[in-house]
Every structure is written in C-alpha cells, then in structure tokens.
Amino acid sequence: MKKEIFEPYNVSDNNFEQCVKCTICTVYCPVLEVNPDYPGPKQSGPDGERMRLKDPAFYDEALKLCLNCKRCEVACPSGVKIGDIIQSARIKYSKSKPKLRDMILANTDIVGTMASTFAPIVNTAVALKPVRKVMDSVLKIDHHRMFPKYTGLRFETWYRRYAEKKQQEFKKHVSYFHGCYVNYNFPQQGKDLIKVMNAAGYGVHLLEKEKCCGVALISNGLIKQATKQAKHNVEAFKKSIVDKKMPVISTSSTCIFTIRDEYPHLLGVKNEEIRNDSELATRFIFRLIDEGKLNLVFKKNYKKRIAYHTPCHMEKLGWSIYSTSLLKMIPGVELVQLESQCCGIAGTYGFKKENYQTSQEVGKPLFDQIENSKVDFVATDCETCKWQIEMSTSSKVQHPISILAEAIDVEATMKLWQK
Amino acid sequence: MNKNRSKEYDVIIIGGGATGAGTARDCAMRGLSVLLVERHDFATGATGRNHGLLHSGARYAVTDHESAAECIEENMILRKIANHCIEENNGLFLTLPEDDIAFQSQFVDACTSAGISTEIIDPKLALRMEPSANPDIIGAVKVPDGSVDPFRLTMSNALDAKLKGADILTQHEVVDILKDQDRVNGVELFDHAKKEKVKYYGKIVCNAAGIWGHNIARFAGVNINMFPAKGSLLIFGHRVNKMVLNRCRKPANADILVPGDTICLIGTTSERIPIEEIDNMYVSKDDVDVLIREGVKLSPSLATTRILRAYAGVRPLVAADDDPSGRSISRGIVLMDHKERDGLEGFITITGGKLMTYRLMAEEATDLICKKLDVDKKCETANIPLQGSEKSDETLNNVSQKVYSVNGITQKSAKDRHGSLAHKIAKGDENEDSMVCECEGVSIGEVKYAINELHVNNLIDLRRRTRVGMGTCQGELCACRAAGLLCESMEEPGKAKDDLANFLQERWKGMSPIAWGETINEIQFTSWIYEGIYGLKPDNN
Ligand SMILES: Cc1cc2nc3c(=O)[nH]c(=O)nc-3n(C[C@H](O)[C@H](O)[C@H](O)COP(=O)(O)OP(=O)(O)OC[C@H]3O[C@@H](n4cnc5c(N)ncnc54)[C@H](O)[C@@H]3O)c2cc1C
Ligand code: SF4
C-alpha cells in the first residue's frame, strides 16, 4: 500500500504513534528534573495526545511549563516530535488567554521599536528597583530579571546610514536576518557580522522588510499574529533566496530554528523553497572554509580561554559543531566545551514570575559548570541564553561571530581573495 | 462468599457475559436467590470480543425491522441506566461514489418506521463534523449510534447483582447439568483455581453461555442448533474518528469504524465456522487485509495509523436456515423454555440477540423464570441505573480540572471507567496517585480498588477492569508494575510470574497478526525488557 496517496486527516502529524514508550525523553527533560508539577515529555506528548484525541478535557494547563527546548526530541530514538506535540496541543486546546504581560513580552518588535526610541528613559526606568517591583506585582514579570538594554540607534537605521552603500562593492552577496535582539538591543552583533562577512568577501544586505520570527508569539499563544508574520517572512526570504539567489544568514539560533522548523510544524506555514538556504552564520562560514572557498587569517595576539554553551535549539539543529569548530580555528583560543544543558530561560519563559524559580533551578547545573570553568568568557549563539548566563553567573557572554570579528585580521583575510 | 453447597438457589445462571450478568441482576432485583457461574472471567466470550457499537438500529433498519426497533429502544434505555459505560458519539452513514445513493432514501424511510431519528447531512458539513471521513463521500446521514464498553457494562451488572445478594463464581466451569428424571436441579462445576469439582443446586438453571450454550444444552440432553459466525476486528492506536462511521448500504465486511475510549475499531468480517472451533479465535491474514482495505474507504487515515492488535469473536446466533454468510439470519433474541420445547423442566436458554439488547434479553429470561417460580414482580432494570451510573459526580469533574499534572489524567480516566464509583479510589496520596499504566492513566489506587472489589483473579482480569495494558505499549511498562501490586495483595510469587508470562503471551497473541511497523518495534522492545532484563521465559508456566 502506497503511503503517499493518503493525506492523513485528523491525525497528529507529529509522529506520536512512533513512540515505543522507552521513557528516554523523560530523563532528558530539564523541567521534570526540578519541577514535579510538570508531567514530563512522554506524558504531555505522545501519551497525552492520545487522551486529548479521546476528550479535549484531558488537556492540562501544566503543559505551559514546557520550555520548548526540544531536548526530549533530540533524545528520542523513535523520532517523535515531542516538543512539537506539546506546543501544538497548547495552541489547540489551551483556554487561558494570553495576558497583557504575555503580549508585552511576545511583541518583541513593537515593544522594541517603542523602547529604542525612548531608550535612555526606558533603560533607566526598567533598571530602577521600584519599577521592577511594579512590573513584578502588576505584570508578573519577575523582579530578579534585568531587561536587556534598548539601544538608541537601531541596527537597521545604522545599516542604512553607514553600511548599506559599501556592500555593493563585493562580488558575492548574502542577506542578513538580524532579528529583534540585534535591532533593538545589541546592534554591535550585527556590525560584527558585517565585518566578518565583508572580510570573507560577501556583501551583506537586509531583507526587504523582516518581521520578528515570532518565537515569542508562539510560546505566548498568539498564534494568529505569529502565522501572519511567518508568512510575511517566508515571502521576504523567497525574494532573496529564489529571486536573487542570495542565501539568508542569521546570528540567532532561535530565529533560524523557528523559521526552518517551527513554521511548518507548528504554524503550518510552508517553507520548502527557502529552508535549505536559511542558515546560521557560523555554519555558513564554516562550510565555505570546509569546501576550500574561504581562508581566514587571525591576529597573532588574540589569546582567550572560552567556554561554549550549546543552546537548546542548537542542540536540536545539531549545529553547535559549526560554531565550536570555527572557534577552534582561532589559534589563540582554548575552548572548553560545557556539557550541553538548558540554561532555563527559554525565551520569555523565565521572565514570568511563576516560572522564575523553575527557570533558575533548570539552569543551576550549567551556572555551576561555568563558575568552575575559569574562562575569560562564555560563547553562545543564542541571545536569551546570554541574558540568563550574564544574570546568573559572574561571566560575560559573547557571540561566536563577535569573537571572530575581534580575532580576525581583516586586511590579511581580504588580501587572500582580492589578488 | 456463601459456598454452602446444600443451599438450593432459586436460579443458577450459566455464563458471565452481558446476558448472564444482566439476568443475574434482574433476578436479584426481583428478590430471587441467584448464583452466577462463569468458567473464566466476566466478558470473556462474545461480550468481550465485539465491536462495542451502541447500535441505533440503523444498521438493521432495511434488513431486519424487528432488531432495529429493539435496538433503538434499548439504546435510549442504556443512555439512562448505563451512562458511564457508553459514549454518545452519534454516527454517520456514509455513501461513497461506489455505493448506490438511491439506497439512502430507502434507508432513511426504514429508520423512520423503526423509530430511529435520522438527519440527512450535506457531505461538506459531514466532513466538518467528522474530518476523518473519506472526503469523496456523496451522501451522509446522522443517526444516534454510540459506543459501549462491554467490560464495564458486564461488571456493573455483576456488581449490582452482588449488591442485591447474588453469589458469583468465576473460574468455575459447568461440566455437567444435574438432573432428577426430566427435571434439571443443578450444575456440576470444575473449580479451575482449586482444580476440583463441586455441585450446586437450583430450582431453575438458565443457560446464558452464548455460543457455548450449545455444549451446555448437550449436557442437559437437549439440542440447540447454533450458528457460529466468526467476526474479526482491528484496534487502532488512537481515536481517528469522533463519530461512528458506517457505510450506507446493505451490511457487509469491515464497514463500521467505532471510536471507543482511547482507540477505534474497524470491523467486522463474518464467516461461518464449525462448532468445534469456537474456542480457537485466530485472525487470518486475509481477515486483516479485508479490514484494512475496506476500512480505508471509510477513513483514509487508517492507512497510516498504527494498529494495536487484532481479535475475533463468535456471534451466538441460532441457526434458522442454511445461509452460508450468516448475515441474513435475524439477530433476534432467542428464549427457549425447554419444558415446552423438549419436555425438560427447570432449564431455559437465553441467547442470540446482541450486546445492545442484553437488558431486554435478561428481562425476558427473568420474566420466564419468575413465571416458573410463581413470583410476581415487575422488571425495573429499564429505570434503575447501574452501579457507577447513578448520577454524574460533578465534584470529581471539578477536582480533575483544578489539579495540575498527572493526577488530572488518572482521575479523569478513573471517572470515565468507573463512573460514580470512582470515589472509592484513594486519591490525594502521592503513592496511590502514581501511575501503573501510563498509556491509559491507571493509578495504583485504581488497581488496588479493582483487586479488592472487582473480582480480580489475575492480570488479565485486571486489564478488563481497568484497561491496564490496553494502551499503545500493550503492557510493556505496566505489566510488571501491575504484577507487583497483584502479588502483594494476593498471589504467591511463583504464580505471579506465570501470571505475568500469561498476560504478555495474551498481548502477543493479539499483536502477531498485525506485527509490522511500530507494533513489531514495540513487541521487540517488550521482549528485551521481560526476557532480557527480567529473565522471563515464554514457557514460564
Ligand atoms: C465480531 C462481533 C461483533 C459484534 N458487534 C456487536 C456490536 O457492535 N454491538 C452489539 O450490540 N453486539 C455485537 N455483537 C454481538 C454480541 O457480542 C453478542 O451478542 C453478545 O455479547 C452475547 O453475549 P452473551 O452474554 O449472550 O454471550 P457471551 O458473551 O459469549 O457469554 C457467554 C459466557 O459463557 C461462558 N461459558 C461458556 N461455557 C461455559 C461453561 N461451560 N461454564 C461456565 N461458563 C461458560 C463464556 O466464558 C462466556 O463468558 C458482536 C459479536 C461479534 C462476534
Ligand atoms: S521541550 Fe524541553 S521542557 Fe518541553 S518536554 Fe521536551 S525536554 Fe521537557
């Protein structure tokens, strides 16, 4: 019997029937280990899905404790998309409406636009103790959390003013999906990417108009809006990838993961045409080097001991190897590979008051590792991991691209392809 | 339990299927002293091996008006008295392009005349109501079909009978009918647990042994010409459909898909088998083929859905004419007073019918028994709810909504399974709330309740009471946990090991005809655990 003739109707397409009940996923779930209120991936995922198909009343609000870290999926020997089942169930069955707080946390781009316009005021205000207390009690955003600082000059504005023109000078081109964090909070990361890519001989362009990838909207249950943004982004990617034959790269592991995997699995937004050429910057660069198409020259005097933390979504993508291999190419870098563990923040999850404790307990083993590793700083590909680690340890965190940008000898590198 | 063998019962009922248990309840409610005997466990005959369709009668409307009318009447009664054993899912009769749409109006007319409400639904709307249905349908009719859980139904009847004074013996097989000249006055039983024979006496012996009634009658020296019609079914891993799906045409193979509890079932086939084969219920490769091929026409997604197991049962029909398929013979109720038929006093047979009509069968049998005993009491089973269905217990509903996490699942499942009796299951204690069976959400508390109060002799009995081992993993995770609990409370360790081996062997039996894909992975994994880690051998017993 040919399988493909039959479109499955009313059947979860997240392969939950493949589950052989081995319970391995349960061992890898970071939440289950610290919070006994959470039923765990097996019960919330494949087991629960069967029950919910019998009667939606079996839906359990405890599913919102899931970090969507997908570590269970990586562990599952049967290929069950456990995290996706749980997220889909939340989308389908949850009756609790997103709160004002969730809207604020989820709309990273709108809030970002407003906040960066009034950056100095906002930054001082949200850093003030009384303000944080109010946010804690009124909005239920935990007062331990420091909001990332908002920048006065958005990355997009900076790019148009200072960088755009120069990009035409290159023969090869890529588009850059910068994401909300680079745009509103940390433009330096975007500038570093342009520095590295230019050195490698690539002009960097922005998409026609990128929208927030929507990861926070999804996890806060704002599905309609997330779907709208997903469709918009897929179109924008197509213009670059299909029309202009320019791959799209990003420095955010979460954005790229969302666009590649969550769009089709959770939002039902098709992305086959763009998926392969939507890339993480470190992977793009590593592959160029690996294929002999690029050589990087590094500064002699760059000497650092760096610990790499594997963000959950990098674990799921299986891509941390690209970032760490790149870092290892830098002669002066001594790389400490931290054992892959969730830091506990999971995007906006850890900002919520009710999750704060779980979030910190999940991250504790990682924080201890970092404190004991005696490194100059930590490297990671995810911006929310950066906040969490910087808040919870004494260490600073840098993106691998920023490290490259600092370690690379731009002129020497450029000479290699200019001659 | 009163084992006073010198006691003479008013009535001894043979067979712990729905009919026997229902008759025991009815007799007990009318004040008779009752003994119910069953050779294995409740619902191990046709009652536990059928489709679980709460017929509206629509399926028989065109071919068998009388059965159709009986069905709809009993359907409405069961909704009232057995609400925790049934699900009011409603059903659709689908016309496919290959079926004759003209049959639809004939069907609707026949339903109307039998008192079955119908509603012709636009195919597009039907697909929205039931997205799993074949998108090519050209017609759909909605009828009040539903699902019935035969294990729960039988157990509730037995529990109620017991509460009203009936004695119940399981694992007691009738090996002879005792007679005093041309009057039956008791039964000789073989006690499978103690491996010994015992005799019990009664004024009337009621043969409710389904297809095995043939043998019982022979012990009594009379002949009933049974028509054993085997039917096979497939169980799918989860619910594909919300409503019962039927084909709108004359009854044929594999044309009903019934959602029941966490799974759904496609069936059935129909094949006449020799009476010697009624204890040999295997499912052939051809049966499996037909079920999948036809089932996919009702709901295409069945082709990609995991199959849990296959099983077969025998319809206890009484032969009328020589019809090789067994479908055109009436599914009507057969009640025999052997005094009138064969000149044998004190012996009656109740058979034929359907699971659906068990209550009516019990009523008719009990009416006859009462007449013979000269007892003048009206039947009340149509009005008084069964154990567990008395009232819906709202407090439990509320509890399961508030409780975070696992508790919610086990509590809601327990309520679905035991109705208002669920309050007897200990809860709130962390240990008692832990899961034994993760697929079906069975807690330690529920298992203990079943062992203590629901006549459980072994793991297989426990499965029929609680659904332990009926889920996706087919016992892989729960069998050893349940065996541990059973051992603690009743079995000696050696016996528990045999019991565990038996249980797994029985699970394998149902999986073997469909052992491919995920099912074979699952069974392989199970055998690693039980043979590899626990050192259990297939021939442990
Ligand atoms: C494949 C199939 C599908 C069906 N689908 C449906 C359906 O969807 N809806 C519906 O309403 N009906 C359905 N039926 C019909 C229904 O299952 C039967 O009519 C009904 O279950 C008969 O119940 P019973 O109690 O009369 O017989 P049984 O359930 O067969 O009970 C007889 C009992 O007697 C016991 N027994 C036998 N010999 C002895 C002995 N020597 N001593 C002591 N005990 C003994 C047996 O162990 C058994 O438990 C279906 C039947 C089949 C085979
Ligand atoms: S996605 Fe992460 S938090 Fe959620 S169940 Fe899986 S392992 Fe646990």
Ligand code: SF4
């Ligand atoms: S790891 Fe995969 S197969 Fe094993 S229990 Fe979890 S979901 Fe099922």
